[in-house]
Every structure is written in structure tokens, then in C-alpha cells.
Amino acid sequence: MLYISDNLKWLRSRRNMSQQEVADGMNLPVDRYKKYEYGKNTPPAETLLAISRYYYISIDLLLTVDLRKISIENLLQLEDNRIVLPVVVDREGNNLIEIIPHKAQAGYLTGYADAEFMESLQQLTLPFLGPGKFRAFPIDGDSMPPHNNKTFVVGKYIENLGEVRNDKTYILITVSEGITYKRLSKKNPDSFTVAPDNVIYNPYDIKLSDILEIWEYVAHIGRDDSKQETASALSVEQMFQSLSNDIKEVKQKLA
Structure with missing residues (x-):
């Protein structure tokens, strides 16, 4: 009906x-x-x-x-954020996490509500995360150590402002900055005060009307530069496929 x-x-x-x-x-x-x-x-x-x-x-x-x-x-009262985020699952019922590679960051602002764009992204399964809608984002710069531009952070989609808490870290999709990952310092009536974990950078305010999506940080995926075969020699797809294979092997051993 x-x-x-x-x-x-x-x-x-x-x-x-x-x-x-x-x-x-x-x-x-x-x-x-x-x-x-x-x-x-x-x-x-x-x-x-x-x-x-x-x-x-x-x-x-x-x-x-x-x-x-x-x-x-x-309900979350954010400008242009009233978008349906379908939870896609694999054959085993695990949530599929869309991965936003570095090259797709610019297109994400116009494609996050485009089903065709989202379907074109690589996907990853992390069963230990439990229920919810998750997405993996690349991190740029040095404002949130130990994460850097070699790290992907996995966020859980937030639908209600009441779920947002001070001192937690969030991936914020904004009109002005695009994808940004920061720690929430203070909830104001019409803005968030966010702070980088790197103390050389100052806190600043992001207007609620500037926010398109909010994702709460739940996990991160990095790479080990000490290995002879560096991650730069691997595609993002290979990195996450390898991780998925490792998880499946662990599940099979525990079964």
C-alpha cells in the first residue's frame, strides 16, 4: 500500500x-x-x-x-539527506559494504543517490560488524592519526541526530568539503563543532545544512608498507578481495 x-x-x-x-x-x-x-x-x-x-x-x-x-x-533533518540507502546482502545474508576508492571521491557527491553509481562500486563483506548499512571511505591527509591516506575507514550510516555523540568520530559528507573524517566535539543547534585528532589543526564548525550524510566510524583497513609488495602495487579491488578471502577462511575453520 x-x-x-x-x-x-x-x-x-x-x-x-x-x-x-x-x-x-x-x-x-x-x-x-x-x-x-x-x-x-x-x-x-x-x-x-x-x-x-x-x-x-x-x-x-x-x-x-x-x-x-x-x-x-x-528523523534526521539534514538538507538533501532524505535518500533511501538500501542494505544489499550476499548469498549468505551478510551485508555488502560499498567501497569508495580515491578516484571516485569527486563523483560521490553527485552519485551517492544514484543506484547505478553505487552498483558500480567494489564491495566487501565484514560479517563481524553486525546489522546496519556500512560503507568504506578513503582518508586523505594527516589530520586523524593513526589514519592517513593509506587507510580506508568503514562507517555505519546514521539516520537520526539523536544517535550522534560527542567525542566519537564520524565520516561526514558535506557540500563544501566532500568526504571528511573528524571527531565530534560539540553538537550545536545548527552546526557540529568538529576537531582533528592531530593537534596542529584547529577545531571548526560544520553547518547542519551543509551535511548530506553522516557515517559513524566502526572499523578501519590499512596497509603494511614493510612488506615487499606494497599496496600501491595492488588495486583496491585486490586488497579487499584478499581480505574477504581471509575472513571466509576463518569462518570455515570456526564452523
Whole structure:
């Protein structure tokens, strides 16, 4: 059952706005918008995206959840962050972690909501992480020792600001910086104060309106330069495939 019609009526009533005002806010003809509220038509994908961004509510919630029965105030209220993040599993039911290689960092800001882009990424299984949506990001620079540009950090997707805690580290996807990995120092009404672990760098504020995604750090994967065959001679795919094979061998021995 789709709840988009009822949800549109309820969301508009919460703002005490007319159909014309809401349609104008979404840059839609009011006659077309009325058909969505009355349940005569279902909004196409591009219109669902416009509605999602207008109300800061994910498309999956707009379609499949009766919003009158949940507390949407507790949902993450971040600009353009109302994106569905499907949890993809392998044949054994383990979550698949998309790996964002260095060369894909620039494209991530425009592709994080693009299913085709995400499907093109290499994937890794880390069963010990448990349930949740995870993604691996590359680290640049020396602001978060012992992690450096030879490290990938694995983050768990955060859906609710109430889950964010001071003194924990997070991968923040922002409009201005792209992918950044920092420690949260303070939660402000409209911003986060973040601090690098390297003391030579100063703390600074990131506006909530600048944040697209929040991922809580749960693990990292580095490389050993002391080995004769350095990681620079390996592709990212080879590195993670080797790790996956090692994990499978351990699971087989424990079985």
C-alpha cells in the first residue's frame, strides 16, 4: 500500500499551507499536485525527489509509511539527506559494504543517490560488524592519526541526530568539503563543532545544512608498507578481495 496521498495531505496541513503554496514551493503546477494529493496519480521519480527535498523526508517513508503514526521530529533533518540507502546482502545474508576508492571521491557527491553509481562500486563483506548499512571511505591527509591516506575507514550510516555523540568520530559528507573524517566535539543547534585528532589543526564548525550524510566510524583497513609488495602495487579491488578471502577462511575453520 502506498501512503503518498495521505502523507502529502498531512504534511501540508502541518505547515498550514494551501495546495497552491505547496505546489509553488515544489515548482509544480497546482493541478498536477492536486492529483497526487487526491490519489488520482502517483508522482514520478523526479517529482518524488522534489517532494522529498521539500519536506526533508525520505522517499521510502513518503511512499510506504503512514507519517501520521510516527514522530517525524526525531528523523534526521539534514538538507538533501532524505535518500533511501538500501542494505544489499550476499548469498549468505551478510551485508555488502560499498567501497569508495580515491578516484571516485569527486563523483560521490553527485552519485551517492544514484543506484547505478553505487552498483558500480567494489564491495566487501565484514560479517563481524553486525546489522546496519556500512560503507568504506578513503582518508586523505594527516589530520586523524593513526589514519592517513593509506587507510580506508568503514562507517555505519546514521539516520537520526539523536544517535550522534560527542567525542566519537564520524565520516561526514558535506557540500563544501566532500568526504571528511573528524571527531565530534560539540553538537550545536545548527552546526557540529568538529576537531582533528592531530593537534596542529584547529577545531571548526560544520553547518547542519551543509551535511548530506553522516557515517559513524566502526572499523578501519590499512596497509603494511614493510612488506615487499606494497599496496600501491595492488588495486583496491585486490586488497579487499584478499581480505574477504581471509575472513571466509576463518569462518570455515570456526564452523
